[in-house]
Structures are given as structure tokens and as C-alpha cells.
Amino acid sequence: MQKRSLLKCAGAGFVSVVLNGRLLSLYVLALVLPLACADATRSAPKSLSVLTWNVEALFDGHDDGNEYAEYRAAQGWNEEKYRARLTAIGKAFGRIEEGPPDAAVFIELENESVLNLLAEEYLSKYGYRQGYFAKKDGQSLGTGILSRYPITKAASHSYSRDEKAIPRPISEVWIDSGGNSGGEEIVILICHWKSKLGKPEESQAFRDDAALLIRRISEDIRAEREAAGKTAVPILLAGDFNQTIEEFEEFFVDGIPFAVTRSRERMREDFAERDGPLFWTPWGTELNTNRENPAATEEPAGSYYYRGAWESIDHFFFSGAFFDGMAWDYGGVKVLKGAPWTGNNGTPQSYNPKTGDGLSDHLPLLLTLKAVPKRRL
Numbered sequence: 034m035q036k037r038s039l040l041k042c043a044g045a046g047f048v049s050v051v052l053n054g055r056l057l058s059l060y061v062l063a064l065v066l067p068l069a070c071a072d073a074t075r076s077a078p079k080s081l082s083v084l085t086w087n088v089e090a091l092f093d094g095h096d097d098g099n100e101y102a103e104y105r106a107a108q109g110w111n112e113e114k115y116r117a118r119l120t121a122i123g124k125a126f127g128r129i130e131e132g133p134p135d136a137a138v139f140i141e142l143e144n145e146s147v148l149n150l151l152a153e154e155y156l157s158k159y160g161y162r163q164g165y166f167a168k169k170d171g172q173s174l175g176t177g178i179l180s181r182y183p184i185t186k187a188a189s190h191s192y193s194r195d196e197k198a199i200p201r202p203i204s205e206v207w208i209d210s211g212g213n214s215g216g217e218e219i220v221i222l223i224c225h226w227k228s229k230l231g232k233p234e235e236s237q238a239f240r241d242d243a244a245l246l247i248r249r250i251s252e253d254i255r256a257e258r259e260a261a262g263k264t265a266v267p268i269l270l271a272g273d274f275n276q277t278i279e280e281f282e283e284f285f286v287d288g289i290p291f292a293v294t295r296s297r298e299r300m301r302e303d304f305a306e307r308d309g310p311l312f313w314t315p316w317g318t319e320l321n322t323n324r325e326n327p328a329a330t331e332e333p334a335g336s337y338y339y340r341g342a343w344e345s346i347d348h349f350f351f352s353g354a355f356f357d358g359m360a361w362d363y364g365g366v367k368v369l370k371g372a373p374w375t376g377n378n379g380t381p382q383s384y385n386p387k388t389g390d391g392l393s394d395h396l397p398l399l400l401t402l403k404a405v406p407k408r409r410l
Contacts (some may be wrong), residue, residue: 077211079404080364081182082131083221085271085347086397087140089384090174091118093147099173100143103386110386117389119147123155125373125392133159134399136180136208140225140273142166148177167204167223176201176223176272182210185218192246199242201225205250217360217404220254222247224272240276244284244291251310251352267361270312270350273395277335278316278345293350297363300353312350315366320345320398333368336396338380349400364401 092104094112104110126133133156142148145166152161161179167189168175178184189202204223211217224247227239251268258266276284281293292311294300300313316322321332322345335343355363373392376382383394 077217077404078135081136081210081219081361081402081404082134083136083138083269083271083349083400083402084129084134084397085138085140085273085349085400087225087273087347087393087395088122088142089393089395090141091122091139091147092143092173097143099171101173108386114386114389118384119151119155121373121392122151126156126159128373129369129399131399131401135182135210136178136221137161138221138223138271139177139179140223140395141174142177143174144168145177148179152179165204165206167202169198169200169202172200174225176204176225178204178206178221178223180206180208182208185209190246190250192242192249194238194242197239199239199246200227203243203246203250211360219267219269219361219402221269221271222250224270224274226272226274226276228275240274248291248310255310264359265352265354265357267354268310268352269355269400270348273347275346278314278322278348281314297356300351300356310352312352313356313363314348314350316345316348319366320368333370333375333379333396336368336381336398337394347395347398349398355402358405360405361402362405364403366398366400369397369399 090101090104092100092110092115094110094115096106100110102108126137137156139148139151148164148166152164156179160181162181163184164177164179165184165187166175166177169191184206186207187205189204191202192199204221206221206223207218208221209218224243226243227236229236247270254268255265258264274281278293281291284291284293293314294311295314295317297313299311321334333343335345336347337344349366351363355361370379374381374396381394381396382391384391
């Protein structure tokens, strides 16, 4: 079990979690960059943008033993190619029409040094002063987040059933963008669920357990807030779930639905009236899922293109607190398209470690949240 921290002024740290009677030790870096301390004079923003992006196997330039075969020195992978990838990612951020996001969730990073290097060099002009990285022992890739705003709390959670743990932890990251007054927090649960490779029943069991874990985390957050007499905090699920929105709409774990809706009206339902948390998805309303004729809206019909078909496997899911008219409200979401994200055929351009061509096999999702003006008493 390893631990390293560059923590300066936030409450992140190494966490071991007991769930389902099983203690899991996770390799989790609480990475908060040296410039992390919040500016005491900052004012509350009018909007907050969040990006989630599977950057596709972003390995550094050194052999550590857990790399994919094509990312080893014997296959020609080296520091120069690694740095070229980081440069391409930096340039891609500069081409986001709305400007770089306030918080960026990255899926498939090899280690904390990759996240650190992105923040300190290749994305340095965008002011990402705090970050968090998590990876389970023995895994090749982990997840991370960079933020312009303070990370006030962070932890990573896992779940075990029948001596088998989910392959990747779920990170719980609290971000406070509330300016001098504070209190404008959102919680981001960063997810990279098991892919469908391997035995279908086994991979589905891992995704079921990840859903159970999210439900447990969400309900615990809600209970803690209620016990403290606080209003509900907005919870945002972000990442690569390896399930399409259609699969989520028929998704039951242990006989209880992992409830997802496309209806904003349903988001006002009380948690107490449900067996589990309810989340809203923009797929099918704000985001195109017309896979029969995606050109009809000139928008990608998913975030991932596999065997000639679009899939909506990258997601933002929103808790009801995003629709309660309190601190943060949903503003809009889009799939980033065009160069450098998509090629001439309008699909993602997978990265080729041999040639250096391409960027990622996934398209990023960009979210905008709107600050709700505080009522004067």
C-alpha cells in the first residue's frame, strides 16, 4: 500500500473503505498541486463548466510493468511520444469554443505524474491549481480531476462481493466555487466502470456493484447533510460507464433500479419515496441519440464509435439538487466535435502509439452549470 501527497490546504487523503464487510486497500494519491490554496479574495462565479473525457490509455514514457503491450519501450513507446500526446491534449483544450473547463475529469491516466505534468506544463495557463488522482493497486490506469476551484474533500471508494472487487475505485470529490461566502459546493463522483470485454455475466456483475456503490455513497451524503441540518448538495456522476443510456433505462441491481430518467420534472421527487437515488440524463433530450440518422441533427449520436455504430457510454448524471433553484442549476451539455476531436468522417480518432496519429477513441462531454442568484433577506 502506497501513499504520496502534495496536499497544501484541502482535506483530501488516502482512504480505505469498508463496504459489504470487506476492507479494500486502494492506491490513492491525494494530489493537490502546490498552488492549491484558495485565493481569499475570489468572487463567486456566475457559471461553472465541467468536462469529462476518456483520453484513451495515457501512459507516461517509462516502463513500470503494468503498461499495455503497445506502450512499452520494446514496442517503440518513449518519452518523446508521451510528451507529444500531452502537447496534443493541451492544444485540444485551447480549441474548446467555450474555453477550457473549470474542472476537467480524465479517464485512463497511468499515474499521478501524468495529471501533475498536465497541470504544471501543458495546461498551466488555464489555472488548474488543484487535482485528485485515484488508482487501485495492480491496475494499469486510473482516473483524475483538475480544478480551478478548491477541492475541499476527496476520497476513493470500492466495493467487494464474493472476494472480487470492482476493478476501479469511484472517487468522491467536493469542489467549492462559492467565493468568499463559501458553501457553493458540488460533489463529483468520478467513474470508470468495467468494460464489456471478457465474460458478459462477469463484466455486468462489476458494473452492477459499481452502481450499488454509487447508490450507497449518494445515500450516505444525503443522510449526513440531513443530520447536519443542511440542504441537499448537488451530486454529479461523471466518466465512462461502459453502458449506453438505453441499458441504464433497463438497469436493475439486486432487484432495485439504478433510477435514470430523461424527464426533468421527475427530478423533484423525494428520495424517501424511492428505493434508491434518481439521476437525470441529457442523452436523448439535450444530447443526440438518433443512431439511425445522426446527420439529421448534425451532432454525434454518442461519445464512442465502435464497430460502425455510435454508443452513449460516457455520461453526466445529475441529482435532483441541480434542479431545486438553490445554488447551481443545470445550464447545458454538449459533445465536443470537429477537429481535433473528430476526423473528416465525424467520428473519434483513436490514438495510434506507433504513428502518433489521433487523439482518443472517446469524445469529451462539456457541461455548463448556472449559478442561482442568492435571494436577499
